[in-house]
Amino acid sequence: MSMVSEENQEYWYQPEIQSLINGKSREHKARLAHTPPVCLSLKSALTRLEPADEFTFHLHQEALAQLPGIACNPVQRVVEDDGAQASEQCGRKRRIAIVFSGGPAPGGHNVIAGLFDAAMQRNPDNEVLGFLMGPEGIVEGLYQPLTREMVDQHRNMGGFSMIRTGRTKVDTREKMRLSRSTCKTLGIDALVIVGGDDSNTNAAFLAENLREEGIQVIGVPKTIDGDILVQDASGNSLCAVSFGFHTAALAFSRNIASLCTDAASDVKYWHICKVMGRVASHLALEVALQTHPTLTLIGEELADYVDDDRLKAARERGEQDYTAYGMTLRHLSRLICNAIVQRAAAGKNYGVLVIPEGLLEFINEIQVLIIKLSTLIADYNRTHDAGFHEVFSDLDAQTDYLRRMARESQERDQIFVWNQRDHDFFDDIPDFFKEGLLTERDSHGNFQFSQVETDKILMGLVKDYLSILKEKGLYKVGIDPQWYAGVLEREGLDPDGFASVLFRNADRKGEPLLFKESIISVKTLNHALVKEGLLSDGAAIPPAILKVYRKSEPDFRMQPHFYGYDGRGSDPTPFDCNYTYNLGRTVFALIAGGATGQMAVIRNLEKDVSEWEPMGVPLAALMHLEERKGKMALVMEKKLVDVQSPAFQVLKAMGAEWLAARAGEDPCRRPDSVWMTGAEDKPLTLLLNAMNTGSSRSPASENLL
Incomplete structure (x- = not known):
């Protein structure tokens, strides 16, 4: 590594050079300066909570018990x-702590910003603390007082870097005791947990356990998975939509749209794009609507699949084929x-x-295998005494x-979780997939799909079947008639004279020409030409004919891609910036109103910000x-x-x-680029689904696709 002299070092720090490589781009500066609009009921310094009795839930009995x-x-x-009671409630001095839990999602910093601004607007003596490294910070008492300077440096920016995040769960009596002790020692009046379904489950149990304090x-x-959706009983x-979903989906969509362009330019690759979403396919659906890829598979559709042809064939045999239910x-x-x-x-190959x-x-057969192995x-x-993966x-x-x-199941002739049929199926799958199925489960006992090369498994089967179709003459590349x-x-050579011998659709004008199914090799091509008198026995095939034939031979090539962590770390879209800032202000309104065990939500997101409705939804009703880990859990x-x-x-x-x-x-x-100065975009799934609920049609939905 070469050394830089002191004189040269000073040269590189000239203002002209530093202005070019400054850490803050124009968009970064624009983001820091952006002030999200606030919905009407949150603009006031004073708010109150009123029951929204028109919304009801069917409460699970176990939620009532626990x-x-x-x-x-x-x-x-x-x-x-603007009443006196609201003034007293909102203005009371509070110490509020906030924690990020689970993976990052674009917009988290604006939740802090919205909460911080609302708290300081109500009472400048309010304090906001950030527990560090996720829930571990609550358990271990690791925290950071948040200042305006810190908050201002992170406004409208992606990531959770202000206080960072972690995946520790407050899921034991000891962790709950330590969390209670931390909150009491620090004099915490309210704790805000920003997270997904598991984190909000933690929030519910913390609310129950800290209520008496x-x-x-x-x-x-x-x-970003988009799998936190709340609908009442009606x-x-x-x-x-959960926050971060829109940003991640657009980040993936812009990359995938570029792959669509590349595929149509290079005309030789199938790009296999796996997008995050372990349990639900919301991101895949949004990406598809944003980019119009060649083919999109939605898991939830496969789960409901019924093979009608197999059912019909079974009925004709007087049988019932239960394997026809569910995709294989x-x-x-x-x-x-x-x-x-x-x-x-x-x-188009x-x-x-x-x-x-x-x-x-x-996939039904895989799901059964995963459940059995997890059990x-x-x-x-x-x-x-020792764990499975340790032994x-x-x-x-x-x-x-x-x-x-x-073997034990077979010898004892008893019903075991794992039987010989399961093992035979397991033996047939590739070793790398076996390793994936047996990989260590996450902290909840869940199978970690991100550790499995889904695309490799699926496309391995695809390649095998394409080879069979190629041998049968069914997989061929269409030939441009003019070429x-x-x-x-x-x-x-006379094109018309050879066409009827070579192509199965020579009489259909304007279509790409397809070689006959019987022509699957140079040998069968030679035989066809000799048989029709277009080539003497033993003579060489004309180079032009060989060139056309080679053009028809498919060569399946794929490029795998995974979209996940890049979307999690993206800077939030204007929609997510505004959404999360209003969520943060909603959190303070719920705290000021005395609520606990509630999740902050905003209704009417498909409409203009002025029509958004901030609310609190009971966490227990969502359980x-x-x-989990072989046991039923709430x-x-x-x-x-x-x-x-x-x-x-x-x-x-x-x-x-x-x-x-x-x-x-x-x-x-091609999805629109995301610039803070541009028009506010919204998730297409949000806009499309809202059109079916009687909601007013938003301007953004006029030209959705």
Whole structure:
């Protein structure tokens, strides 16, 4: 490494040079200067909470049993108030702590900014603390007083770097005791937990446990996966999207739109784009609406799949085929192959496939395998001194243990979690997939789909089946008629004279030409030409004919891509900036109103900010029972893509159009660039689904696609 002299060092610090490489770009400066608009009921320095009795929930009995103190909370609406009681409530000095929990999501800093501004507006003596490194900071007492200078440096910026984040869960009595002790020692009046479904589950139990101490707990819906959606018992939407979703989806969409352009330019690759979303496919759906890729697979649709052809065949045999219910890996690979073959026939042996990260969880046979393996691992960990992955540290040892379990099940003739049929299926899958299925579970006992190369598994099957279709003469690249004619004419050959011998669709004008299914090699090509008298036996095939044939031979090449962490760390869109800032102010309004065990939400997000409605929704009402580490636990319910929703139906309706298995350019869409000075965009899924609820049509929905 070369040394820089002191004189040269000074040269590089000249103002002209430093202005070019300054750490703050023009957009960075514009973001710091941006002031998000505030919805009407939050503009006032004084607010109060009123019950919104028109919104009701079906409360799970287990929520009532485990969270009795907060279970009967009503939905609350934040309204403007200038009365003496509101003045006293809002103006009382408070010490509020906020913590980020789980993965980052664009907009988190604006939740802090909104909370901080509202708190200081009500009483300049208020204090806002940030627990550091996520919930670990609560347990260990790690915190940082937040100043205006700190907050101003992070306004409208991405990441959670101001106080950072972590995945520690307050899920034991000891951690709960330590958290209570920390909050009491610091004199915390209210604790704000910004996180996803698991973090808000923690918020509910903290609210229950800190209630007697007079410490309020408020949750904030954060996840780029978009699986925190709140509807009441009548289907009214109270939280249509979690913050960070829009930014991440656009970040992925801009990259995937570029791949659509690249694919159509280089005409030789299929780009396989896996986007984050372990449990739900919301991001994949939004990306599809934003970019119009060649093919998009939505996991929730696969889960409801029924193979009508197999059912019909079984009925004709007088049988019932239960395996026809639910998508299999093999059948899914066939669906992808069909799309590839159709486009190749149109002369397009390239494309862009979008799949959600958790696609395999919606494949029935894989889901059963994951559930069984997760149960086995959880049972082993619970009943032995050492953990499963500690004792069986490699694939051979793990497979041997499973083999013994299957043999024992067969020998005892009893129903075991793992039987010989399970093991036979497991034995048939590739080793790298076995390793993925047996990988250590996360802190909740969940299978970690991000550790599995879903695209590699799926596309391995696709490649195998494409080879079969190629051998059968069904997978061929369509030939442009004008190019074909030009190649033959330059060699003095009659295009029309050869066309009927070579092509199965020679009589259909304007279509790409497809070689006959029987012509699958140079040998069969030679035979066809000799048979029709266009070539003497033993003579060489004309170079022009060989050139055309080689052009028709498909060469499937794929490029895998994963979109996840880049979207989490993106700077928030104007929508997410404004949304999160108003969420932060909503949090303070809930605290000032005395609420606890509530999640801050904003209704009518599809409308103009002036029509947004800040509210508090009872966390307990969002809970259900779910298996965690082999046991049933009360957790917040994740919301999947509704296959009956307008957004999904648009995707289905446009599927053939976007597949574009025809001559001509693909109808790909380029999402708008995100600039703070530009028009405020919104998630297309949000706008489309709102159009079906009687909500007023927003200007942004006039030209959605």
